[in-house]
Amino acid sequence: MKERLMIAAVLLLVSIASALSLAAINNVSFPVIQRNQERQFKVALLKALEIPFDSEMPEKAYNIQIEEKSTEEGTLYLTHEDNQKDLPVTGVAFMLKGAGFWGPLSLIVGLDPADMSIRGLEIFEQEETPGLGARIEEKAFRDQFKGKQIEKKIIVQIKGAATGPNDVSAITGATITSKTLEKIINETSRPYIEAMRSLNNG
Amino acid sequence: MAEATEKGFRLLTRGLIKDNPTFRMVLGICSTLAVSNRMTNSLAMSLGTTFVIVSSSLSVSLLRNYIPKRVRMAVYTVIIATFVVCVDLYLKAFYPLISKQIGPYVGLIITNCIIMGRCESFASGNKPGPSILDGLGVGMGYSFSLILISAIREPLGFGTMMGYQVLGSWWTPWILMVMPPGAFLVLGLYIWVLRTIYPEKK
Amino acid sequence: MKGLIRKSLDLCYGWLEKSPLKPLKPLLNAADGFFFRGAEVTEAAPHLRDGINLKRMFIFVVFAAMPSALAGIYLFGWRALWVILISYVVGLGLEVVFAAVRKEEISEGAFVTCILFPLTLPPNIPLWMVGVGIFMGILFGKEVFGGTGHNIFNPALVSRIFLYICFPAVMTGNWIRPMEGWGGFIKYSGDLLSGETLISASLPQAGDAVTAATPLTDFKATGELAPLWDLFWGNVSGSLGETSAILILLGGLFLIITRIADWRIPLSYIGSFVIFAFIFHGINPEKFAPVGFQLLSGGLLFGAFFMATDPVSGPFTKGGRWFFGIICGLLTVLIRGVSGYAEGVMFAILFMNIFSSLIDELVLSYRYKEFRR
Numbered sequence: 001m002k003e004r005l006m007i008a009a010v011l012l013l014v015s016i017a018s019a020l021s022l023a024a025i026n027n028v029s030f031p032v033i034q035r036n037q038e039r040q041f042k043v044a045l046l047k048a049l050e051i052p053f054d055s056e057m058p059e060k061a062y063n064i065q066i067e068e069k070s071t072e073e074g075t076l077y078l079t080h081e082d083n084q085k086d087l088p089v090t091g092v093a094f095m096l097k098g099a100g101f102w103g104p105l106s107l108i109v110g111l112d113p114a115d116m117s118i119r120g121l122e123i124f125e126q127e128e129t130p131g132l133g134a135r136i137e138e139k140a141f142r143d144q145f146k147g148k149q150i151e152k153k154i155i156v157q158i159k160g161a162a163t164g165p166n167d168v169s170a171i172t173g174a175t176i177t178s179k180t181l182e183k184i185i186n187e188t189s190r191p192y193i194e195a196m197r198s199l200n201n202g
Numbered sequence: 203m204a205e206a207t208e209k210g211f212r213l214l215t216r217g218l219i220k221d222n223p224t225f226r227m228v229l230g231i232c233s234t235l236a237v238s239n240r241m242t243n244s245l246a247m248s249l250g251t252t253f254v255i256v257s258s259s260l261s262v263s264l265l266r267n268y269i270p271k272r273v274r275m276a277v278y279t280v281i282i283a284t285f286v287v288c289v290d291l292y293l294k295a296f297y298p299l300i301s302k303q304i305g306p307y308v309g310l311i312i313t314n315c316i317i318m319g320r321c322e323s324f325a326s327g328n329k330p331g332p333s334i335l336d337g338l339g340v341g342m343g344y345s346f347s348l349i350l351i352s353a354i355r356e357p358l359g360f361g362t363m364m365g366y367q368v369l370g371s372w373w374t375p376w377i378l379m380v381m382p383p384g385a386f387l388v389l390g391l392y393i394w395v396l397r398t399i400y401p402e403k404k
Numbered sequence: 405m406k407g408l409i410r411k412s413l414d415l416c417y418g419w420l421e422k423s424p425l426k427p428l429k430p431l432l433n434a435a436d437g438f439f440f441r442g443a444e445v446t447e448a449a450p451h452l453r454d455g456i457n458l459k460r461m462f463i464f465v466v467f468a469a470m471p472s473a474l475a476g477i478y479l480f481g482w483r484a485l486w487v488i489l490i491s492y493v494v495g496l497g498l499e500v501v502f503a504a505v506r507k508e509e510i511s512e513g514a515f516v517t518c519i520l521f522p523l524t525l526p527p528n529i530p531l532w533m534v535g536v537g538i539f540m541g542i543l544f545g546k547e548v549f550g551g552t553g554h555n556i557f558n559p560a561l562v563s564r565i566f567l568y569i570c571f572p573a574v575m576t577g578n579w580i581r582p583m584e585g586w587g588g589f590i591k592y593s594g595d596l597l598s599g600e601t602l603i604s605a606s607l608p609q610a611g612d613a614v615t616a617a618t619p620l621t622d623f624k625a626t627g628e629l630a631p632l633w634d635l636f637w638g639n640v641s642g643s644l645g646e647t648s649a650i651l652i653l654l655g656g657l658f659l660i661i662t663r664i665a666d667w668r669i670p671l672s673y674i675g676s677f678v679i680f681a682f683i684f685h686g687i688n689p690e691k692f693a694p695v696g697f698q699l700l701s702g703g704l705l706f707g708a709f710f711m712a713t714d715p716v717s718g719p720f721t722k723g724g725r726w727f728f729g730i731i732c733g734l735l736t737v738l739i740r741g742v743s744g745y746a747e748g749v750m751f752a753i754l755f756m757n758i759f760s761s762l763i764d765e766l767v768l769s770y771r772y773k774e775f776r777r
Binding site for chain 2: 025
């Protein structure tokens with residue numbers, strides 16, 4: 001009987017000690033971690049909309065220039081002329097998600113609402129093969145999307161050079177990741193475009 | 203005194219080659235394969251794991267007379283898990299980039315057999331001083347093997363070392379070395395070499 | 405002439421016994437074997453399994469692969485010869501080192517590996533890559549297991565898969581069109597010349613143009629089908645020795661008639677491939693190409709005749725061989741159709757290599773149920 005009590009007591013004490021110390025550490029680190037995660041998203045968003053920002057304090061530019069607008073289809077991130085909310089929208093961004101080769105793949109697309117062309121494309125989250133599929137993060141690849149029409153089908157060419165007006169050259173050897181990206185952009189951006197339209201009309 | 207120093211020194215160094223946890227005992231392979239493709243990841247992982255080994259060895263050694271035999275594994279696990287979560291939160295808060303790359307594997311330090319092995323076979327029967335030395339020695343051995351493996355994998359796989367370009371632009375990266383199978387090959391070669399130089403005593 | 409060679413070889417043997425260069429004896433043995441087909445029969449394992457004199461076997465396989473190698477030169481230029489030579493120099497070099505360290509004879513398997521491997525490579529592969537590939541393949545595919553006869557995987561395919569995973573851009577992206585007329589016999593290399601430009605092309609720069617995709621990649625990307633006639637003669641882009649179906653058949657039949665390769669594996673492999681390809685094409689013609697096209701394109705024939713028939717890494721029981729071939733065929737069809745890869749022969753054979761001994765074990769225990777209580 002005494003032995004059992006001892007076991008229970010030790011387990012309880014160790015667990016309490018562990019829980020208390022973890023709670024304390026979590027208390028301190030949680031705000032920092034949350035800020036880190038949000039910052040990563042905000043930076044990607046600002047980059048996709050080509051808005052200059054202070055890399056030490058991206059939150060500042062974000063708070064002034066970006067308006068978050070939740071719609072039925074998802075959240076749109078808007079920028080306005082002169083940062084005035086009643087002036088016309090000059091940029092729209094949204095996040096697209098899909099399944100990559102090894103894990104989730106998500107990206108942020110920034111658009112110019114005037115002609116529905118892509119302003120910038122940022123990869124937010126990816127677990128593709130380093131040195132191969134992961135090269136979709138490289139600027140040279142992403143910059144190809146600039147100026148492409150989001151409403152038409154964007155084609156990532158894995159064969160031959162990108163010749164069509166809405167064509168983009170794939171990363172050599174990373175056929176699957178390149179094609180997945182194409183699929184995500186073309187198939188999941190529709191609802192956001194609809195949301196943008198109703199925004200303009202309304 | 204001299205004898206004690208010598209003993210301590212032996213505890214500290216035997217983990218490096220003779221009882222190297224990775225090369226000789228082939229323990230903790232999961233994290234070894236996963237994170238050793240970049241030197242910075244290896245260093246972060248080494249420091250984290252060594253910290254966990256030393257602190258859990260110390261804790262177990264301090265508590266060794268109070269832990270009931272029947273629940274010792276449960277107690278060890280709680281202790282180890284506490285320290286692992288500490289490391290994970292610390293990395294997330296202050297090194298978000300490294301944390302993003304090796305994230306899931308930090309949590310998996312809990313399951314690293316090296317740590318449980320040291321707690322069970324050494325710390326539970328020894329005073330805190332030797333337990334720290336033993337933990338430090340084994341931690342150094344683990345770190346040593348991670349560093350050796352990434353010293354081959356990072357240059358071959360990325361052409362870089364600690365993120366700096368060491369091989370010129372003529373170098374074609376070996377994608378295989380970036381992926382876990384590459385670590386199998388390198389690890390196998392090291393084990394081969396070590397077993398040839400220091401054959402196992404029958 | 406023959407007597408002279410014999411005499412000088414014997415002289416060398418006597419001299420070597422006393423000299424400090426004794427570890428090089430395997431090299432001399434190999435030379436002996438080459439000229440006189442070996443007075444003694446190898447004692448290593450594969451011949452126990454197969455009952456064929458190894459020295460005769462290796463030279464026959466090299467003969468059988470000759471037409472395909474010549475086709476490689478004809479279609480893609482004299483550079484193909486360099487690719488083969490480098491494979492031999494590096495592969496045999498490594499073999500000599502290991503034979504010397506282990507004090508064994510040089511195994512003849514290396515001669516086969518070193519000719520089959522380059523034939524599966526893209527014609528414009530950088531030459532250093534050939535060396536790296538054969539080195540890693542022989543080291544990790546064969547020597548770490550204990551040398552010829554102990555290996556689990558076909559070393560030529562290990563070499564290729566190593567390159568395939570390490571350098572996917574080169575191994576899947578840059579193909580060249582075969583040459584016309586007298587083509588390769590009067591030219592050094594194809595249009596997309598020299599590995600040197602390739603090295604830079606494989607480095608980070610988005611959007612390299614693909615010069616000429618292989619028929620299988622073409623189908624995967626666009627659904628286009630190459631004409632069967634071109635596939636049959638080999639007038640398509642592809643690996644050095646894998647494009648011409650007729651020449652592979654020629655070499656393969658030679659192997660079967662001389663009984664170097666067992667007819668069961670190619671027959672069951674190709675047979676099951678044809679059947680499954682037919683079924684799946686019927687179900688989903690968009691993903692699975694027509695049978696005739698699939699049969700003649702890619703590395704199927706080459707794999708079935710030269711790679712799957714390897715006596716060391718494949719099963720040795722008759723039933724096991726049937727089973728091995730049938731599953732290989734099914735896997736190839738599935739990988740080609742459903743996975744992200746355009747070609748699946750290499751993966752299928754390597755995958756089934758893992759199970760060879762298990763298959764044999766099952767066949768034997770089934771056959772000898774009564775004796776195995």
